[in-house]
Amino acid sequence: MEHRELLAFAEETARGAGEILRRNYGRRQTIRFKGEINLVTDVDRESEEYILGRIRRRYPDHGVLSEESPERTSPSPYRWIVDPLDGTTNYAHGYPCFCVSVAVERDGKVVAGAVFDPLLEESFTASPGEGAYRNGERIRVSNTRELRKSLLATGFAYDVRTSSDNNFDYFRAFVFTGQAIRRDGSAALDLCYLACGRFDGFWELKLRPWDTAAGLLILKEAGGVASRLDGGPYDIHQPDLLATNGQIHGRMIEVLREAKK
Numbered sequence: 001m002e003h004r005e006l007l008a009f010a011e012e013t014a015r016g017a018g019e020i021l022r023r024n025y026g027r028r029q030t031i032r033f034k035g036e037i038n039l040v041t042d043v044d045r046e047s048e049e050y051i052l053g054r055i056r057r058r059y060p061d062h063g064v065l066s067e068e069s070p071e072r073t074s075p076s077p078y079r080w081i082v083d084p085l086d087g088t089t090n091y092a093h094g095y096p097c098f099c100v101s102v103a104v105e106r107d108g109k110v111v112a113g114a115v116f117d118p119l120l121e122e123s124f125t126a127s128p129g130e131g132a133y134r135n136g137e138r139i140r141v142s143n144t145r146e147l148r149k150s151l152l153a154t155g156f157a158y159d160v161r162t163s164s165d166n167n168f169d170y171f172r173a174f175v176f177t178g179q180a181i182r183r184d185g186s187a188a189l190d191l192c193y194l195a196c197g198r199f200d201g202f203w204e205l206k207l208r209p210w211d212t213a214a215g216l217l218i219l220k221e222a223g224g225v226a227s228r229l230d231g232g233p234y235d236i237h238q239p240d241l242l243a244t245n246g247q248i249h250g251r252m253i254e255v256l257r258e259a260k261k
Contacts, residue, residue: 003111003112003127003128003130004127006104006111006112006127007112007113007114007125007126007127009054009058010102010103010104010112010113010114010125010214011102011114011116011123011125013050013051013054013055013102013114014100014101014102014114014115014116014123015116015118015123016050016051016054017047017050017051017084017100017102017116018099018100018116018117018118019118020043020046020047020050021043021047021085021091021098021100021118022118022119024043024046025091025094025096025118025119026094041085041088041091041092043085043091044067044068044084044085044088045068045084047084047085047100048066048067048068048069048082048084050084051066051082051084051100051102052064052066052069052082055080055082059076059078059080061074061075061076061078062074062076062078062079062080062104063076063078063079063080064079064080064082065079065080065081065082065209065210066080066081066082066083066084066210067082067083067084067208067210068084077106077107078104078105078106079104079105080102080103080104081102081103081104081105081110081209081210081213081214081236082101082102082103082210083100083101083188083210083211084100085098085099085100086098086099086100086101086186086187086188086189086210086211087099087184087185087186087189089185090184090185090186095185096119097184097185097186097189098117098119098185098186098189099115099116099117099118099186099188099189099192100115100116100118101113101114101115101188101210101211101213101214101215102114102115102214103213103214103217105213109128110128110213110214110216110217110236111127111128112125112126112127112217113125113126113127113213113214113215113216113217113218114214115188115189115191115192115214115215115218117189121135122134122135122192123135124139124192124195124196124214124215124218125218126214126217126218126220126221126222127217127221128217128221129221130221131221131222132195132196132217132218132219132221132222134192134196139195139196139197139222140196140197140222140223141194141195141196141197141219141222141223141224141244141245141246142197142198142199142200142245142247143245143247144200144245144247144248145247145248146248147177147178147201147248147251147252147255148177148178148179149179149200150178150179150200150201150248151178151179151180151181151182151198151199151200152174152178152179152180152181152182152199152200152201152202152203153181153182153183153184153190153193153194153199153201153202154167154170154171154174154181154182154183154202154203154204155167155183155184155185155187155190155204156183157204157205157206165205165206167204167205169259169260170203170229170255170256170259170260172259173255173256173258173259174203174252174255177255178201182199187202187204187207187211187212187215188211188212188214188215189215190202190204190215191212191215191216191218191219191243192215192218192219194219194222194224194243194244194245195215195218195219195221195222195224196222197245200244200245200247200248201242201243201244201245201248201249201252202241202242202243202244203229203240203241203242203243203252203256204240204241205229205239205240206239206240207238207239207240207241209236209237212236212241213236216234216236216241216243219243223245223246224243224244224245224246225243225244225245225246225249226241226242226243226244227241227242227249227253228240228241228242229241229242229253229256230253230256230257231253242256
């Protein structure tokens with residue numbers, strides 16, 4: 001199957017779901033809690049139903065992994081990995097930082113990814129070997145070479161209050177070694193912002209495949225680098241991610257290693 005066909009479908013689907021988010025943005029939401037601070041809104045469900053419905057109609061034999069539903073397994077080599085609303089807490093509070101992430105893998109390798117921010121109307125897309133794009137224009141990572149001149153991004157897991165593995169040691173270390181840190185609550189957008197040069201580095205713990213499947217491909221096609229926090233190989237089923245423009249990767253690993261001590 002053509003990667004271009006899959007990418008076009010992924011982007012159309014992300015845009016359609018994003019329109020659902022935009023239309024309901026600012027309205028009172030029905031909020032349910034999956035944990036003490038981990039929530040899901042009725043718009044998460046509506047967006048997911050739209051995405052899964054489109055996939056079912058177009059590719060009925062494909063597998064699907066989505067944040068809010070049980071996985072649909074399939075003998076097909078294709079599996080869609082979907083986050084119908086990345087940044088749910090932001091959305092529920094009316095904070096304008098959220099997106100839709102749609103990716104598809106073939107035999108475990110992501111072959112198309114689309115991330116759509118409906119408020120800024122920014123569509124980030126990529127397929128292997130074809131480069132990364134924002135609204136059809138090619139994007140590249142930044143060329144910042146020094147950590148102290150780097151704008152970094154991170155996030156905190158939902159169990160931040162109860163787990164000792166809570167990112168505070170790393171956050172403190174980068175406050176002193178980087179230029180500044182942002183914590184915007186959407187890993188998919190963080191990776192896209194890294195891909196287009198707005199951020200220079202990003203790290204986070206306890207991520208899930210739907211957080212990173214599309215964004216990671218976009219980042220790599222934009223010239224970025226990704227690993228685990230210790231520098232080991234990263235894939236979307238690993239919980240911890242360090243992603244950079246490539247220039248500051250080694251220095252960030254050093255800081256992470258020191259902070260862990």
